[in-house]
Amino acid sequence: MACPTKQHVDIVEFRKSRLNTVKVRQAVLALFSQHKLKQQSNSTLFSDEKYLQIQLTTWKISGGKKKLLKINLPHPVRSDDVDICLISRDEPGKDSESCIQHVQDLFQEKGVSNIKEVIPLKDLIAEYKSFESRRKLVRMYDMFLADKRIFHRLAPHTGKEFYKRNKYPIRVDMEKFFFHSSMCVATTEHSVEDAVDNVIAAVEGLTTKISNGWNNIKALHLKVEHSIALPIHESLVFEDWWAENKIFKEDIQKMKRQLTLEKRTAETDDKEEVSEQKKARKKVKRKTK
Incomplete structure (x- = not known):
């Protein structure tokens, strides 16, 4: 045959x-x-x-x-109306503006449009030291993401307000998220x-x-x-x-x-x-x- x-x-x-x-x-x-x-x-x-x-x-x-x-x-993983803030790592040899631009360029290249703000880790540490500034930050966005490479350093610089409002940053593997043969299709919610x-x-x-x-x-x-x-x-x-x-x-x-x-x-x-x-x-x- x-x-x-x-x-x-x-x-x-x-x-x-x-x-x-x-x-x-x-x-x-x-x-x-x-x-x-x-x-x-x-x-x-x-x-x-x-x-x-x-x-x-x-x-x-x-x-x-x-x-x-x-x-x-059929069921959105995240609503398009959700304001998302990403806490990024500090890129070697780059200032804050260059770090933000680097991440934004990466998002634009990959078609990601729902990240409203990018905050490098050094800016988080320098600008959000007080309890009041952290409380304002956590109210500004519906959801926070954080680069997996700096996730372990976040706890001292976020505070209990993130826990209390169920907005503690979700760890994201930036490399796998964009380049690995896997995709997020739902959440445990x-x-x-x-x-x-x-x-x-x-x-x-x-x-x-x-x-x-x-x-x-x-x-x-x-x-x-x-x-x-x-x-x-x-x-x-x-x-x-x-x-x-x-x-x-x-x-x-x-x-x-x-x-x-x-x-x-x-x-x-x-x-x-x-x-x-x-x-x-x-x-x-x-x-x-």
Whole structure:
């Protein structure tokens, strides 16, 4: 029996998502339940909202220029009317204005338009020392983000007003947010059904935009910060192998680099998860004593 050719392929059909909704719902429910239990064990007094992320692994890597994919979701992750302030790191060798311009240029290049203000860390430390100035700052914006690289330095310079108003900055990995093959599709504040709807819509959008559509998707995982990544789709073979004339040396090198990166990311996530579990157990032991 002869192998099919590209001319025999229904382009719309092979791009269509064939994601199992039941698996998605089970994964979302498990991740949200774990997050809720972790909050209860830590006895948090403020909202500890986390983003639900889709991690995408493909069989073939496009050699084209990296670009931002815009996908419509039925339930917004954040309203367009929300005023967001980003606390950025201090770029080496740059003054405050240059740091702000650097971040704004990056946002403009990637199509991010809902960040209303950028405050470098050194400006936060210098201009918001008093309790009153911090209280005014926290009232000015609906939400705060902070670069992951300076997140550990924020506590002494934000104060209890951020906690009291549930606006403590959310940690953002700037490099992964823009360049890693993952996307935020919901938060732990969404209902399970709304989160499932967003995951389904996001994957349907991805299959229309990536090379080779659904058949090029090797694996899809869901996770929230510091959680394990739960698989919602895995493919053991590239279904469009017959349509490829050659496997170029550059493609193999790219695949090896991607696998190495995924392995390092998984190891880091595992270490962070173990660390979080140890901290949670210690807190429980202290309470029982």
